[in-house]
Structures are given as structure tokens and as C-alpha cells.
Amino acid sequence: MLSGIQPSGDVHLGNYVGALRNWADMQDDYDAFYCIVDLHALTLPWEPARLPGRTVQTAQILMASGIDPERATLFVQSHVPEHSELCWILNCIATMGELNRMVQFKEKTRSKAQDSASVGLFDYPVLQVADILIYDADVVPVGEDQRQHVELTRNIAQRFNNRFGETFVVPEVAVPKLGAKIYDLQEPTNKMSKTAESPRGTVMVFDEPDVIERKIKRAVTDPQSNVRFDPEHKPGVSNLLTILAVATGKAPEELAESYTEYGPLKADTAAALIEFLRPVRERYRELAEDPGETERILKLGAEKAQGVAGATLARVKDAVGLLPRA
Numbered sequence: 001m002l003s004g005i006q007p008s009g010d011v012h013l014g015n016y017v018g019a020l021r022n023w024a025d026m027q028d029d030y031d032a033f034y035c036i037v038d039l040h041a042l043t044l045p046w047e048p049a050r051l052p053g054r055t056v057q058t059a060q061i062l063m064a065s066g067i068d069p070e071r072a073t074l075f076v077q078s079h080v081p082e083h084s085e086l087c088w089i090l091n092c093i094a095t096m097g098e099l100n101r102m103v104q105f106k107e108k109t110r111s112k113a114q115d116s117a118s119v120g121l122f123d124y125p126v127l128q129v130a131d132i133l134i135y136d137a138d139v140v141p142v143g144e145d146q147r148q149h150v151e152l153t154r155n156i157a158q159r160f161n162n163r164f165g166e167t168f169v170v171p172e173v174a175v176p177k178l179g180a181k182i183y184d185l186q187e188p189t190n191k192m193s194k195t196a197e198s199p200r201g202t203v204m205v206f207d208e209p210d211v212i213e214r215k216i217k218r219a220v221t222d223p224q225s226n227v228r229f230d231p232e233h234k235p236g237v238s239n240l241l242t243i244l245a246v247a248t249g250k251a252p253e254e255l256a257e258s259y260t261e262y263g264p265l266k267a268d269t270a271a272a273l274i275e276f277l278r279p280v281r282e283r284y285r286e287l288a289e290d291p292g293e294t295e296r297i298l299k300l301g302a303e304k305a306q307g308v309a310g311a312t313l314a315r316v317k318d319a320v321g322l323l324p325r326a
């Protein structure tokens with residue numbers, strides 16, 4: 001199994017619920033690889049001075065979320081240059097047409113002219129395909145927004161296998177049953193994201209309890225004051241019920257029956273969410289005290305990852321006919 005996350009430092013509730021918490025759950029059932037995708041972070045404007053710290057911080061958040069580097073392989077994408085090399089070969093298999101259909105690319109270029117977007121942003125999905133295929137991943141656990149990129153991975157793996165012989169494992173996507181898409185609290189029809197217009201709509205894992213409480217209490221609902229789990233007609237209320245359900249382990253439809261008004265629903269959701277995130281925040285504080293230890297873990301992770309990645313890349317080069325170095 002493989003998954004990845006961008007090194008943005010602090011992560012939001014959507015990342016935690018849609019991805020991180022399942023990564024920790026799945027590490028016992030799979031040979032798990034978790035990659036901090038720092039090369040992907042170069043596809044939009046970035047701050048060079050802050051990127052190394054954010055990369056370490058993201059690794060610490062993954063560990064605080066329960067990922068155990070003794071069981072899973074935790075590493076930084078740029079430490080394993082084989083990803084980039086495989087990306088080049090796959091660039092020659094992927095087509096302009098299929099990349100043009102990628103929703104994430106369209107969303108990230110909506111506000112700007114496509115002409116000024118970097119080639120890296122357009123090519124982002126192919127690097128992701130390389131991340132996945134280089135570990136022979138059977139399963140890729142991600143949030144709903146990444147489904148299309150895993151679908152692309154399957155298409156490229158199959159195309160490659162048809163042309164050059166069985167080389168890649170064709171992976172399956174694993175999207176959580178509940179919470180695969182957490183919505184913005186202020187704009188409940190948009191996904192929760194770090195780049196949202198207002199930070200009030202995004203709960204960060206490191207938000208203090210009073211901040212979480214304020215954000216939940218001010219969450220946008222709708223004028224008909226009845227509580228029902230109905231994402232299509234009541235997106236704001238349904239998002240709150242999803243968050244409460246994830247935090248309590250109950251079903252959102254069942255929880256809805258216990259409420260008639262929004263006030264108590266919000267109060268309970270805030271309280272449950274604060275407790276749900278508390279252990280992550282506390283474990284993170286301990287880990288943050290020793291960045292040297294995190295860097296040591298990432299070094300070991302990169303060595304382990306590189307062993308697997310190198311073998312796959314050798315197989316690929318052979319399949320496409322690149323002359324081995326004597």
C-alpha cells in the first residue's frame with residue numbers, strides 16, 4: 001500500500017479524516033509506504049526557506065496520527081530520486097488528452113490563465129502515478145478528491161503492461177466509507193481545503209479547543225431548522241453530522257434522530273471533535289521537540305523505500321529497452 005501527502009506543515013480535518021487516520025489503521029494489514037511529496041509542493045509557488053521545516057513537521061503529524069515508522073515506511077519523495085526518473089518514462093506513456101481531463105488541474109488553474117501555470121502543475125498526476133507504481137501498490141488509500149488520479153494510475157499501468165509486458169501492479173483506490181470528503185464549514189458545497197477563501201471554514205488539527213468551538217458554532221447551516229442527514233439538500237448540517245459521526249464512531253443518520261435544533265448539534269460536534277483531535281495534538285507536541293529524531297526516521301525510511309523503488313525502476317528500464325550501464 002502507498003499513499004502521499006503534501007508537506008504543508010499543519011493539516012486540516014479533511015486530511016485527517018479522509019486520509020491520515022485510515023493510514024494508521026491500515027498499516028497492520030499491509031506493507032505500508034507513506035510518502036511526503038515535497039516535489040509535488042513545487043508545482044505551485046512555494047517558500048524555499050520554509051519547505052524543509054514543513055516537511056519535518058508533516059512527518060511528525062503522520063506519526064502523531066498513529067503511523068508507526070517501525071511498521072510502516074515513512075519517507076520524503078525527493079530522497080528517492082527513482083520517482084522522478086520513473087515519472088519521465090511515464091511522461092512518454094501518458095497523453096496530453098488524459099492530463100487535460102484532470103479536475104484538480106482545472107481547479108488549480110481556474111483563477112489564472114493556463115498559459116502561466118507551470119508544466120509541473122500539468123504533470124503533477126504523472127509524478128503521482130510514478131509514486132504509486134514504483135512500490136507495486138495494490139491499494140492507495142486517499143480522500144474522494146484523489147480518486148481520478150488513482151484511476152489515471154490504473155489506465156497508465158494497463159497501457160504500459162499491454163505495450164511492454166506485465167510490469168506494473170494495477171492498484172485499487174481505497175476511499176473511506178464515511179468522511180471521504182469533509183466540506184468547508186463556511187461553504188459547505190466546497191471541500192475543506194487549506195487554500196479556502198476564509199480560514200474560518202477549515203479546522204486545523206492544531207487548532208486550540210476554543211478555536212475549534214468557534215469555527216463549529218459559526219458553521220453555515222440552512223434556514224429550515226430541522227436536523228436530517230441529507231448531503232444534497234442540507235450540506236452544512238450533513239457535514240456537521242459526518243464530523244460528529246467520525247468523532248464518535250456512530251452513523252450520521254442515527255445521530256440525526258437525537259437532534260431537533262442546530263445549537264445542540266453544534267455544541268456536541270465541537271466537544272466531540274476537540275476530544276477526537278486532542279491525542280494527535282498532544283503526541284505532536286512531544287515529537288516536535290526532537291526534529292533530529294524525525295530526520296533519522298526519514299533517512300531510514302528513504303533507504304527502505306529506495307530498495308523497492310530501485311528494483312521496480314530496473315524492471316521498467318529493461319522493459320522499455322534502455323541499455324543497462326555496463
Ligand code: AMP
Nearest residue numbers: 006014015018019142143180181182192
Ligand atoms: P493533500 O493535503 O492535498 O496532500 O491531501 C492529503 C490527503 O487528504 C489526500 O488523500 C486527500 O484525498 C485527503 N483530503 C484532502 N482534503 C480532503 C477533504 N476535504 N476531505 C477528505 N479528504 C481530504
Ligand code: TRP
Nearest residue numbers: 002003004005006037128131132
Ligand atoms: N496528490 C495527492 C494529494 O494532493 C498527494 C499524492 C502525491 C499522493 N502522490 C501520491 C496520494 C500517491 C496518493 C498516492 O492529496
